[in-house]
Amino acid sequence: MIAPKPHIAAMQSFALADLSAEPGVKVISLAQNESLSPPSPKALEAAKHAMTDASLYPDPDWADLPAAIAERHGLDADDILCSAGSMDVIAALIMAFCGPGDRVLSTAHGYGYFRTSAQFVQADYDAAPETDLTVDVDALLAMIQPTTRIVCVANPGNPTGTRIIRAELIRLRDAMPADVILLIDEAYAEFTDHLGEQMFDLVERGDTVVTRSFSKAHALAGQRIGWGLFPPSIGKHARKLLTAGGVTAVSCAAAAASMRDPGHVAAAVTKTSAIRDRFIASMNAIGIKTAPNHTNFALLQFSDVAERERADAAFRARGVIMRPMGGYGLPHTLRATIAADETMEMVASILTAWRTTES
Template sequence: MIRPVPSVGAMAAYALADLGGAQTVSLAQNESAFPASPAAVAAGQAAMSDLTLYPDPEWPELRTAIAAAHGLDPARILCGAGSMELIGCLIRAFAGPGDQVLGTQYGYAFVASATAQAQAEYTVASEVDLTVSVNAVLAAVTPKTRIVFVCNPGNPTGTLIANSEITRLRSSLPRDVLLVVDQAYAEFADPTNDPAEIFALADQGDTVITRTFSKAYGLAGARAGWGYFPDRLAGEIRKLLNPNNISIAAQAAAAAAMRDQVHMRDVVVQTAAIRDRFAQNCRDLGLTVPESHTNFVLIRFASAAQAQAADVALRAEHLLMRGMGGYGLSDCLRATICPPDVMDRAHNVLKGVLT
């Protein structure tokens, strides 16, 4: 019988969220609590008439919309089937056997899977109070380190470090180490962390910034993400990208969503208000909830057993949060922010468990 190559056979499959049954409301995927921009939906529907054609591999409309919204060079923007595709290509392009990819203790789990695919070694730097520590990252760099990966804001923690800390990290790293800053949730932090400061790091030739349309733009089902690259690095990544990676409809919807910044900002404001109310309600129950700069909150219970009891009680009410045992946080659940009535239901379940 045919067998996979040893590196694939030794890998564990990337762990996806348990979506429960048909009646379950998922608070596990970090999808948007609100629909995408009506303009995005209309553009995607209109583009469906062109499905006899392959998608444009240069994403011209989408790149132009991103560049205009953020003041960037469109030639240095690459688009992917979600930012996951770009992350995977980055790791395969710049790390291999004998190399190390350095993440953080509670960093995005897909990075470890992508590193295994490249047959490189994934290592982590400790975090402090569930927050990225630049000092710890720098201390963990070795001569084998090829890529440093930082998620800011963090997933699954929701915590944020200032742009000045990202800049300090870049200036302190060796120039032959690539820094990847994953900003999947950046729209929720942009009001306090000027995005231009981070995009400017790509001008140095050794930093890549990735973003997505899956969160604040409400287009998780479209599978569209993007990154800002130094010129030389963009050319290398193009060799690995599927040349027709984003469908015609998804490109049109994402471009229209990017042009409708008013809708996106309104979603961010509404989501943050629901999030902060729910987080405070949880704290009032005696739970620990770090300040979040995303569309989810991390809920820390008194013990792993209490977190498990909460999970069971939530499932009994057809509500599903994300268990964090895979991150070494078995005493935590992560809750995606949903409409207020869903969050109130979740709060009432937690209150019942704790009282």
């Protein structure tokens, strides 16, 4: 009989959102944290141009994308690895440095792909408790064991939307054993860049990796492209696990052009954040709790699972699909991607009407 490796047979596939709806109901997806703004016009133009050479394999060194990232953030292009989404960068790091008997540590509501990546290589996965839906550095430090190889922190976090300050990440790094890698996953960091708390300098220590994504503020989720800043001694091994030529030339060109259009990205972030804050205020006004948020989504906290299920059903009946976060230890919540103002106003009015009929 043909059989998979037992640990692969035992693992669950990484769950994405269920976007199904009743026949005839038009779906409005607020389930995948995609951008409400379109990509930069310069990215669209660059992608169109790159298609001219679509008969050729892409440059395995991602053309001038590392240079564009390095220019924008003041980094060394040689320390940058790109892949088809930051998910793949994260998986390559974990697969290169962990195996059976090793442990990957993250937090109670940490991004699910840390666990999935650990499962790829039969590493054990631990989750430290969070405090008020926020990463707790002391709880993480308390859970580091002699076999822990990587500590993964998404900052800001998904699905919580909360963040910890730079000083806390430095405190974590300083207190961690020198032979344990710290992965700082910054998929949403463009939403906090204005705070001036960038973490790239930590990579110079040789024990820390920072990843970022083009899927959120850059609005290129469909192009599947992400990147990481690696110390050379770590990056050279992670790179072996990235598919050679695995990022299309079109994606590289679009991402490089987007990096060189910071005004477009900043405007998208400002617009999204303003809509998010208004939406959150309207939710709080009708008694739905939210944690402080620094991303392009909001985590709606209902009073219990049953209430969340009823709210979810009310939305789905109208085709509005949010993401229930039970898989992240938050079964009483729905995560709502921030969409255009009119959509969020419509969502708020559905929820307000639903709460009135419930009470």
